[in-house]
Amino acid sequence: MAETLRIALAQTNTTVGDFKGNCRKIIEYINKAKNTGAEIVLFPELTIPSYFPEDLLLKKRFVQDNLKYLDGLAAKVRDIIAIVGFVDLDEKTGNTHNAAAILNQGKIAAVYHKICLPNYSVFDEKRYFVPGDRPMVFDCNGSKIGLNICEDIWVPDGVTECQAFAGDAEVILSLSASPYHKEKRKIRVEIGATRASFTRAIVVYLNLVGGQDGLIFDGNSFIVDHRGELICECAQFIEDFAVADLDLAAVRQFRKEDATYHYDKKAYKSLYQPELVSLSPHVRKKNLPDATATCKVPLSHLEEIYQALVLGTRDYVRKNGFAKVVIGLSGGIDSALTAAIAVEALGRENVIGILMPSDISSEGSVNDSLDLASNLNIETKTIPISQALDIYLTLLKGTFEDRPVDSTEENLQARIRGNILMALSNKFGWLVLTTGNKSETSVGYCTLYGDMAGGFAVIKDVWKTLVYELCNHINSFAQRDVIPRAIITKPPSAELRPDQTDQDSLPPYDLLDAILEQFVEKDKTVKEIIAEGYPREVVKRVARLVDINEYKRRQAPPGIKISRKAFGKDRRMPITNQYQT
């Protein structure tokens, strides 16, 4: 019975549907792992198709192709155990499973089917998969190892306990694709530590990294030992690779000496028995290089969010085949933050800023944008919109008759700007990044086909108050005013009518954001929020604005989820809805 187990963590960034590229990357990491003498190399959930293919899974051939690639991969795996995620197909029933394959000596040695399928928040796994019905433990040189997939480890008194107690697993491997939101890291490590310390097993949690449409997978894979101590933590938001020696002897010793362990084990043993898979014995190498696993220092709260936005932007742009992006620079803080993120994600040479002043625009809006562009060292173009607005007003004069000026004219300006950005996008193949934040997206303080026009909404899930924090963070990190001070200090304004500020139409942002967080992210109702001490009329108005603007959000571009509940498939509200919240 081996005293230690050397395991490699391959925290890869794959692309949905890119079987060829994903398998090339898997092979690369397998070879890297072999060079370190690792006995096992672990990949994220659904490695081969990448997470999450959504309705591509309903195309039979997609699933068959993924199986072909798995077979091709298996044939190439020798002298190491590689564990990869894939979609399994039961030919008899036609059922598909979210699965993991243990590849060993040129073959698929065993397959595990995920038992707990998440079907909440952004997840729809029950739409696609049939749950597995049996936990699995495999034997590697006499050590028992439990194999888990993502949600399996989140459910208490479930798969993990069964593997450790009934199946005697000393190590639990979790293949994951766990999307990022603020403070998710802490929650995940706690889950890992809770399962590890209760089962007195080492938990190896391997998470996907990369952006897929609006979801960010932050990597940050980790290992927790049998006492619940974090012994390895991979980088956040980038590909990473770590090799760890797991001290199995220590696990055994600890279990022997721990009286309550035997009590807990007994309580579980009778419930169910996991499948036990034996692998052909594996020859351990001598004179291995040292294991490299360390605990990387986690990013600060703001840096974590910033890196999520950078990765999300980079992966959406690159994985969709774009080279450059174009951003309308209004002189406001939202477009400034968006531009700064884009430069970090794509390089300054791939970001073009467009200034589109009107007669209403303040002098500051142009100068501040030029300062920003100069700080970021990006190209700009200036295209004034007044003439276009005049023409529209002339064309519409007969129809509008003597109706008073209202938000129609404001929206027209925003839409002219949207048209110009889209024309540049069409002509030069640049992707338009929109700049709306979560506060305005919530209450509909934005123009459909105007400032909402574009391919990707970088800060769609970022409250306005957090926009300020992030800008200050960027400046303090850079130790200079990348975002010009004037942009941060001036009162926010859409500049769509003279002397307008956001606070003419909206409550102050700190109050607005606090109410919105309760209403949008925590699903509280007006009455509940008022009961918490927020002003009645403001709460009612804000809730109503959120509800009646669902139609706008339905036509918004996708954006990066950084909160517990983002707009999009995370929050599926009917448009037709007469409920009085």
Next chain:
Amino acid sequence: MAETLRIALAQTNTTVGDFKGNCRKIIEYINKAKNTGAEIVLFPELTIPSYFPEDLLLKKRFVQDNLKYLDGLAAKVRDIIAIVGFVDLDEKTGNTHNAAAILNQGKIAAVYHKICLPNYSVFDEKRYFVPGDRPMVFDCNGSKIGLNICEDIWVPDGVTECQAFAGDAEVILSLSASPYHKEKRKIRVEIGATRASFTRAIVVYLNLVGGQDGLIFDGNSFIVDHRGELICECAQFIEDFAVADLDLAAVRQFRKEDATYHYDKKAYKSLYQPELVSLSPHVRKKNLPDATATCKVPLSHLEEIYQALVLGTRDYVRKNGFAKVVIGLSGGIDSALTAAIAVEALGRENVIGILMPSDISSEGSVNDSLDLASNLNIETKTIPISQALDIYLTLLKGTFEDRPVDSTEENLQARIRGNILMALSNKFGWLVLTTGNKSETSVGYCTLYGDMAGGFAVIKDVWKTLVYELCNHINSFAQRDVIPRAIITKPPSAELRPDQTDQDSLPPYDLLDAILEQFVEKDKTVKEIIAEGYPREVVKRVARLVDINEYKRRQAPPGIKISRKAFGKDRRMPITNQYQT
């Protein structure tokens, strides 16, 4: 033991979240049913909140409010059994159930929890509900009646058989909210007849009617007797009410004489035992008026689709609080069909047509639109767009430099038109109806923020070939050319560059639609479609166009589902997707 059972079918059109209005309507129909002497009145699935509240269900108070309304309703029900759908809450676990309540003598006499929860196609019921674990049969004057909810009756060897065989149910009541698609009627009646003839029970299928965002519930409730014969069929696409006398004596006699019935019953009896609920005996009235149930003649194939589009448009517009709609009339067949549907749905006085000719527009496009408007007797306004286009081209000249003219300039024209329609919408509170069909939505032959700009996409799920059929149908039904002949006969064109026709960019529509049907609705891959004999290069190009235009569809307005698979939550494709179909 009663020989007959008088049942009332209340095929209601309710609105999501409108608890007050929905309950008012329920009371109205209960009273109507009592006047006919019915012993039972049946309502659709989730009657109180209406189907489907989506993430409103995650708001605790929404569920609590629905329970309050149920209690209020129950207190008012006397001298009849009313069966209504609602959301049940288990206070201990916090679990919610898709439920039906049997209301009797001022009380909730019993509650059933739906067992089969659909989580495919447009359905996400497992996101919200925990399945029930016990079929239910209740006793009404000595007759055994099984209560089912929607999906329960679709699953073979399931709830229905258990109720009839193990629970001796003579009647199966199914509360449904089954969305419409082409030819769904036949499928539903067949399911009803199959269950009825196998269990030798009378099946009463009560379906919701009305539009909810993109989904149409077509009503068309029906009764199938124990031999599988259709004995009642309600109207399609409108509220309806029917009263039927169910011949229980005939069911009993039939079962007695049918040897295989006893064999089938025995086979099921041992499996599970449904819950049996006894209701307080109900005094039957004398001298009742005759039952009114008849089999209404089903609509023809084209009339059915047309009525689905009419109902979908009317309910989206009205339930969202709009009075009038505005439509850009291009002189083409798509806007003509959309306008005709809107007039049927809302009345001619609530439809405004806008002509927005450019220098490229043919004379026909204006004249044909005016003819159409005159046939439909709707108001029009003409706003030419050439000056606006000129300004944009001037503004962009410096940036475009000497780049050749391409689709950018075409998109600009479409976006100017979009802006004008939206300006009218903003100024007058009219809802913009978009006019894109499914063929162009599939391949992205449409302009984001241009012709795609608007609140509701009436014919989004209608193939171009079907657009023609529907226009001919409208004309032949009206026995005059409501849609001018010229619009039907001219070659389709976007008229965004001189002498353009759709067939410059796309394969002929009959070929295109046939390929798209395989690829989009049947989830076949390129190889499979080619294997069926379609031209290789065309199939490859069409599939590629569908895949790369997912980003456009993500920002499209909702529209009416009439096919087995519509765009939207029925087809959840990733944008970031490198799969080579």
